[in-house]
């Protein structure tokens with residue numbers, strides 16, 4: 001078996017937390033850096049950086065994978081890893097100068113080369129040596145956590161292992177699920193995908209230590225259960241998040257199953273009626289206060305534009321409370337060719353450049369909510 005490459009992670013601390021972390025040999029952090037902790041594997045290189053004093057301590061090895069739960073700081077910093085020093089712990093001042101020299105940030109995930117170079121800078125004064133800073137940061141290992149409503153990532157998958165099957169029609173870009181999981185769930189939560197296709201959701205969940213339950217009308221792998229998304233074999237209020245990348249109409253051929261909703265064109269209102277049954281079922285199985293995220297794109301076919309995204313949003317908000325809408329940049333689409341670009345200009349239409357990621361929350365029935373009388377307070381002008 002090929003041994004996994006070791007990576008480097010720098011934990012930040014302050015004067016207040018430094019001694020507790022070093023004494024207990026546990027590095028812990030909060031939700032903002034949760035995605036980095038979940039990337040840590042046993043054996044990875046670790047460093048501790050004091051933001052107050054600009055001192056870096058090294059080098060440590062991860063004794064276990066990154067974990068979640070109550071640790072030395074109780075629930076305040078629940079994302080943690082147990083560490084052990086590799087030899088003598090060296091504490092080096094002026095860490096920001098080393099970061100500058102290596103062209104890295106303490107928030108980066110370092111490659112083996114990056115981690116080893118940082119280690120050698122900590123253990124000896126090499127600041128004057130000329131070095132190449134290429135390949136020190138591992139940018140493809142995990143996608144970024146997006147902070148705006150525009151999400152763009154160059155590839156369908158990321159990291160060392162495939163996520164889903166990029167040959168599957170309409171395969172979901174894995175970074176979308178990665179971002180949702182880190183925003184809206186904790187390790188151990190159950191994520192449901194009612195239309196799982198090639199299983200991208202499953203692969204992301206496994207790596208990020210989430211439990212999953214995945215269905216499709218035609219399962220492509222043994223960890224997907226055969227079921228109709230309009231009638232899921234799940235108890236009421238039993239899952240912590242739902243991600244769904246449904247058909248956008250009949251533009252892609254997934255399979256010949258008669259119950260495949262992707263046989264109905266988006267120009268036929270029945271398409272939205274069937275999707276609404278899926279929404280109703282998602283409402284039933286999702287826990288209160290939890291998130292459903294629905295990926296959907298518009299259609300322009302046979303000179304007709306159908307705002308599929310708006311229509312899905314409209315129906316979703318009959319059941320759920322809106323949380324946000326993310327614009328997902330479409331990449332590597334079949335139509336991204338010189339031929340299709342010239343056709344779009346010649347015949348005056350647009351190629352689809354984005355999809356909607358509609359994020360909603362299960363609260364009390366929106367119908368009931370709409371009946372709530374709000375007592376507005378009016379002020380004299």
Ligand SMILES: C[S@@+](CC[C@H](N)C(=O)[O-])C[C@H]1O[C@@H](n2cnc3c(N)ncnc32)[C@H](O)[C@@H]1O
Pocket residue numbers: 164165168169170171172173194195196197198199200201215216217218227228229230245246247254255259260261262
């Ligand atoms: C866009 S694909 C999902 C892609 C998937 N997320 C992936 O990354 O591979 C839509 C899926 O919906 C499934 N589907 C269509 N009608 C369904 C139904 N009634 N119940 C369950 N799945 C259905 C199709 O078989 C197809 O796999």
